[in-house]
Amino acid sequence: MTAARAIIHVDMDAFYAAIEVLDHPQWRGLPLVVGELGPRSVVTTASYEARRYGLRSAMPTVTAKRLCPQALFVPIRMSRYREISAEVFAVFGEVTPEIEGLSLDEAFLDVTRSLRLFGGEMENIGRFLKQEIRRRTGLVASVGMAHNKLLAKLASELSKPDGFLQIRPGQVHAMLDPLPVGRLWTVGKVAEAQLHRLGIRTVGELRFADPRRLHQACGNQAGQWQRLASGVDERAVDADAAEKSVSAETTFVTDLTCLEQAESWLARLGERVGERLRAHELRGRTVTVKLRKPPFETHTRQLRLGEPTDSTAELLQAGRSLLRRWWESEQNPQLRLLGIGMSQFAPEQQAGLFTPTSGGKDQLADQINRRFGGGSLVRGVVLKSRRGETGEK
Ligand SMILES: [Mg+2]
Structure with a gap:
């Protein structure tokens, strides 16, 4: 018998169509089809308004036009969908590195080891995912929660659109x-x-x-x-090791123009990443800093460490030097978004055997944060510049 798992299935509602409406608000409420009208083309995504006329994905657009003559057919803009997908997956990465992406807009997340960081409740994680995706992309995700993949997927399917459902063992x-x-x-x-x-x-x-x-x-x-x-499904969430990462990022209400403030935010985000690394017993080798200049120009900077680590201090040391170098290279440095992440994890059997662990200091900090709520123990640099904070949006 395997230990109880906590699995979340996230599926964006009518993803491509929803992005088109987001970028073209005048199309809201219309039956919309992503996929141009043509003899050989098919419906890629239909908006919910179009689905009322029986329009479905993979249906020939000619058939769709016959069923719903007033439908609006718009071209596919895959690079834009990828861009938003990256934002959605960045939210996943803040919760767990154990992500099995099924497509640009759908994934399984094994959140078993993230539970204690969220008060032990899977619903807290589901709500966080839904709210963060909404806040950062303006789009709606359906979220299904259960103790295995079969039931988690079923839960999101049964409750969508705007779904949110947990199937408990007794149900x-x-x-x-x-x-x-x-x-x-x-x-x-x-x-x-x-x-x-x-x-x-x-x-x-x-x-x-x-x-x-x-x-x-x-x-x-x-x-x-x-x-x-019978609801039994032992399949594991199959995370692609090459893409595994643990990260945290934040968007600022007012763009940051002061390096000290940026460093204090980096420290706070780094604490979260370090805590999750240790919760998942992961040691990473590559530190990535994500920097977005207004309005939407995103840069990433990476540093490869000599040894894999789960230490917040080492993560932050690398992150700070990346941030400073970027800051000094910019003529007019401004930040709308800042993120930090760790990737390239050491194989699990090696962790602990060959690498000294980050030691008691981080573990004590994690315990205190868990006990008194995240953020009660923050490193000096954060406390020092609290007054200058702009606040998380
Ligand atoms: Mg979908």
Whole structure:
């Protein structure tokens, strides 16, 4: 039996269409299709207004036009969608490095080891994700929470648009049983037809079906289906190691024009990153500082360390030197956004064996912060310039 996990599935609502509306407010409320009208083109995303007419992704645009003649067809702007996607994934990176991206707008997050940083409640993390994504991109995300991937994805699907749902262990059968079998992950069209022939139409009927009869009719996959029908799913969140990072960033209400203030913010963000690194038992080798000049010009600067570390002090030392170098290279330095992150993690079996840990000081700070709420213990530089703060937006 594996320990209980906490999994979140995040899926942006009508992502490409929502970005088009964000950038063209005059299109709000219209049936909108991302994908140009043409004999061979298909609908990439339809706005919710367009879905009311039966428009769906992958439908030929010609069909879409017939169903909804007044729909607005707009060209795909993939580089813009990637830009916003990076913002959304940056929010994920503030919660956990264990992110399995499924597409530009959808991911599984394993937040098991982040729970204690959020008061032990998965809902706090889900709410943080929803609010931060909204605040930074202006877009709406649906969030599903559960103890495995199957149920987390189901929770976001069942509650979207603007979804927010946690399926708790005691609610699994009540949620799953009435669903059509075709809704289950890995049960495709052929399998669905097979099950229908056996008189099995709902997930509940599949769960209670005679295993031997099911195996005879459907083969080895039957056992897996019955486990899924019972809400059992042991798949791990498969984070791409190359893309793993832990980061924190903040946007300023008023652009920062003073290096000392920027350094004090960097220290505060670095504390958060260090705390998460240690919670996830990760030591990273590459420190990245993200700097955005108004209105939207983003620079990143990286430094590779000699040894992987989870120490806040070492992270900040590298971050501060990157920040200073950037600041001095700018003619008129101004910051709208500042972020710091750690990536390129050492393989877990090596951590602890060959690298000295950052020691008791950071661990004590983490304990105090957990006990009295994040930010009660901040390094000197932050306290010194508290008065000059601009406040997080
Ligand atoms: Mg989506």
